Amino acid sequence: MAAHSSDPIIAIATAPGRGGIGVLRLSGSDLAAYAQALFGRALRPRHAYYLPFRNLSGEPMDEGIALYFPGPHSYTGEDVLELQGHGGPAVLRRVLEDCLERGAPIGLRLARPGEFTQRAFLNDRLDLAQAEAVADLIEASSAAAARSAMASLSGVFSAEIGALSARIVKLRMLVEATLDFPEEEIDFLEKYQAAQRLGEVADALDGVLRTARQGLVLREGLHVVLAGQPNVGKSSLLNALAGDEVAIVTPIAGTTRDKVVQQIHIEGVPLHIVDTAGLRDTDDTVERIGIERSWAEIARADVILHLQDARSPGDPLDADIARRLPPGAPVLAVCNKADLLAEAARAALAGTVLVSAHTGEGLDALRARLLTIAGWTPGSESPWLARERHVHALEAARGHLRTAAGHAAQSDQVLDLFAEELRLAHEALCGITGQFTSDDLLGEIFSSFCIGK
16 A cells, blocks of 8 residues: 555445445545535535535436535544445446546545545554454454454454553653663662562463454454365265355265365354365376365365264375374364264274264364364453454563563663563554554555455
């Protein structure tokens, strides 16, 4: 995203396609005169006007609601004008082009993705974590994720970060006020119980980090790949977990030639389940390409479900597959077709994940194991969503606090190193809410937003 500019901007704020209502949103430093020229009358702030949307020739293009929000009391902190008309693509495009033509003298241009929310951030209407929550709320794939995104947008996550930052700042003030008196370093650490205070802050940060990891799982979910030799029931298991016939199932080995992806939710946590081609040696060119793609998908997995036929424990091909699985992701061995087992055979498989895609036996236990691998506490719900960069920032802050604790514990304590680690921890936390954030990071974040937000 280019550097921030003060040009007035406009975009269609509703999703592409036909709908009952379509919204055009404008933002700029002074839109009162533009709005009056557009409608031939002044618009009172925060009042809805039902009127025709006419072009330069006076021909009505549509009719609907006009709303004017003068800055700074608006979404972006600038003047905002919203036109709510009919949701047909042709009529929206026609009104948009007319608005751009009329706005040429004031430099009106199309908004870039996320530019409205970027302006809200730059004008202190939202901090960066709240701005990211806007996109997360739009993209939420479950009710739980939507609730947590709304909490982030309301400032719950930012308040947690602010409380941690305030405690570190207070300790920094005490340390840096003492730096001019190096002979009193040991007295300072004892007098103000610096080590104890630092430990309390670190414990609080660990709690926020645990919640952030939960929030990250709720936002991004897990990439779960079903791997195994042909005909062990991978497609059947995918269908059973999805509750729908999303994959073709036949008794013919090698039916699945390419991956099939289905998103499911377990306690609100999104899981992206990928069914892959059966792994075996083959001379079939098409099947071999599918197997190569299967291994590529396995290499990207967050979790690998190594599915095996419960009737053939210790199968050499299963053992060979297990040896070739990449070491990076957790591997969960799952024995399918439990409904075809005799009781004695069941006893021999005690302690394994035993399921039947046909009857549904063991699926709840499998779902629970997947949540455990994800680090999700069953029955819990993250109070806010988090992103990977938030988790990395919290981990960096925790590392600096641990280093500071190491300086405090040394007999030859060096107070300036202690203070520096506190500063770095504080800076890492402030990066979450955007107090210390590079323009490159801002561009990366806001460019992922939809146009009109």
